[in-house]
Amino acid sequence: MKMTPAVLIVGALMVFWASAFIIVGIPSLTMKETPSEIWRPLTPLEKAGHRLYVKNGCSYCHSLFIRVNDWDIGAERIAKAGDYVGVEPAILGSERTGPDLSQEGGEHSDDWNIAHFTNPRFTSPISLMPSWDFLTESEITALTAYVQSQGGKHADLRQARQREWKKQAVEAYSGGFDRNIEWLHAQVPEVWRRMPNPYPATEAALQRGKRIYQQLCVNCHSPVGDGNGPAMPFLSPPPLNFTTLRRHMVENRYIGGIFYYQIMNGITGTAMPYFKKHLESEKIWDLANYLAVSFVGHTDANTEPRGIDASFEGAWENRYPPPGRERPDLPVAPPAPVP
Numbered sequence: 001m002k003m004t005p006a007v008l009i010v011g012a013l014m015v016f017w018a019s020a021f022i023i024v025g026i027p028s029l030t031m032k033e034t035p036s037e038i039w040r041p042l043t044p045l046e047k048a049g050h051r052l053y054v055k056n057g058c059s060y061c062h063s064l065f066i067r068v069n070d071w072d073i074g075a076e077r078i079a080k081a082g083d084y085v086g087v088e089p090a091i092l093g094s095e096r097t098g099p100d101l102s103q104e105g106g107e108h109s110d111d112w113n114i115a116h117f118t119n120p121r122f123t124s125p126i127s128l129m130p131s132w133d134f135l136t137e138s139e140i141t142a143l144t145a146y147v148q149s150q151g152g153k154h155a156d157l158r159q160a161r162q163r164e165w166k167k168q169a170v171e172a173y174s175g176g177f178d179r180n181i182e183w184l185h186a187q188v189p190e191v192w193r194r195m196p197n198p199y200p201a202t203e204a205a206l207q208r209g210k211r212i213y214q215q216l217c218v219n220c221h222s223p224v225g226d227g228n229g230p231a232m233p234f235l236s237p238p239p240l241n242f243t244t245l246r247r248h249m250v251e252n253r254y255i256g257g258i259f260y261y262q263i264m265n266g267i268t269g270t271a272m273p274y275f276k277k278h279l280e281s282e283k284i285w286d287l288a289n290y291l292a293v294s295f296v297g298h299t300d301a302n303t304e305p306r307g308i309d310a311s312f313e314g315a316w317e318n319r320y321p322p323p324g325r326e327r328p329d330l331p332v333a334p335p336a337p338v339p
Contacts (some may be wrong), residue, residue, distance in 0.1 A: 036082030038152035049146025050087070052139055059093035061129065064102045064150070073277055074103030074151075083152065096130055099295045105151040106158020109166065112271040113144040115234035122231035123271070125219045165269025173237035180237070181248045188261045196300035197256025199282065200316035201289040209290025212283055221272065225295035241297035247325055249298070253322045256300050259288035298322045 002022040034239045042050065053059075063077035079102055084090045108116075112123055117140045120127035132140065148153055171184035185193060199205060213221075225242035232238045249255050263284050266274030275284065292299035 001313065002289070012147070015194060032100070033085045034082050035085045035153070036080045038077075038154050039082055039085055040152050040156070042149060043145070045142050045145045046149045047146075048139075049142040049149075052135070052143045053146055054091055055090060056132075057090045058101075059095075061093075061095055061097035063093040063096055063100045065092050066100060072099065073107060074100050077103060077151075096113060098127075101134060102151050103151040103154065105148045105155020106162055108273055109162050109271050110144055110148065110270065112273065113147060113233050114140055115231045117143055118148065118234065119230070122219050122229075122234065124216070162269055165267075167269070169237050169269040171268065175214050177241065177244050178248070181240075181244060184240070184262070184267065185248065185250070187267075188258050192257040192261040193250050194254055195257030195260070196254060196303045196306070197260070197285055197288055197292070198259065199285040199289060200313060200332060201293055201301040201318070202314075202316055203298045206290050206293060209286040210278065210294075212287045213290055217287075225291070227259055229242045230273070237270055239271070242291055245296050246298065248311070249296075249311065249322060250302070252324065253298075253300050253303065255292050255296060255298070256285070256288050259291055260284050263287060293320055323332070 066074055068079060069080055082094075083102070117132040117135070119131045119133060120129040121131075122177070132143070135143070148159055151158065163315045167181070173180045175183075177294065182195070185291065215300055219229045220231045220239040221242065222232075222239075227239040227241040229239060250258070264276045265277070266272050279287070289299050289301055292301075297320065301317065301318055301320075301324075302316065303318065
């Protein structure tokens with residue numbers, strides 16, 4: 001056969017379409033979309049939120065899949081192909097300027113997400129994410145619904161947990177400041193309620209705690225710790241007013257363990273997230289000391305019961321007495337024995 005331009009063009013097209021059929025056609029005809037064990041269809045509101053997510057380029061900074069080597073929020077479950085059945089377009093993203101969102105549903109309360117989308121600095125003071133206040137209220141609601149659906153049936157369980165604890169948290173707050181604090185403390189296990197801060201509240205430790213507070217807490221709890229930060233109007237119940245804690249210390253001395261537990265574990269049902277995947281142990285204790293010294297006026301740092309001093313610790317004297325013991329020269333009663 002004489003090789004002519006027409007023969008070359010036809011031959012090239014035949015090779016192209018044969019290759020396309022092998023690479024695209026056969027897989028599309030033979031692949032089955034099998035839903036994973038956590039998959040469920042999106043609701044109409046969640047689908048509207050997904051369209052907003054795609055339209056506004058959220059995938060440029062957030063991914064929607066967890067890898068084997070991930071070790072952060074959402075890493076409890078590795079992503080599977082069946083998690084994305086029916087999602088069109090399935091834009092998984094590749095950048096993680098912000099956190100992965102594939103298991104975000106129920107990690108935070110609805111009102112936290114609404115405040116976050118309105119202005120990310122309200123909930124994450126050092127966030128690089130742009131504000132979304134150009135969206136309407138209904139659009140922010142839809143976007144929140146989509147994010148809260150991420151994780152499928154697992155997210156639904158977390159959402160149900162958020163709603164259940166929110167009822168109790170709102171009821172406690174409605175009873176007044178004192179009732180609210182009593183309820184919050186009652187949710188802390190006894191061993192933590194009676195545990196003093198094991199780290200001295202040195203100047204360096206307080207400065208570290210202050211920096212953490214400015215990076216993570218200030219726009220909810222405010223610079224003066226009264227809970228009136230810019231996020232407050234969006235949150236129900238509102239952030240805790242730390243200055244009221246002075247009259248609610250266990251045995252008039254313990255507060256460190258309570259701070260630690262609630263910073264570590266968060267308060268489900270409220271906008272207070274957990275920080276056990278953001279902060280190492282010493283950073284949580286430093287933050288607890290900063291809160292205690294700055295807003296309560298007392299820290300139980302390095303008080304009894306205590307064990308062997310850590311090797312790196314220098315000499316330190318606690319200058320922050322509990323209420324009624326403002327004179328450091330007066331002896332402080334020893335703690336009651338732990339039952």
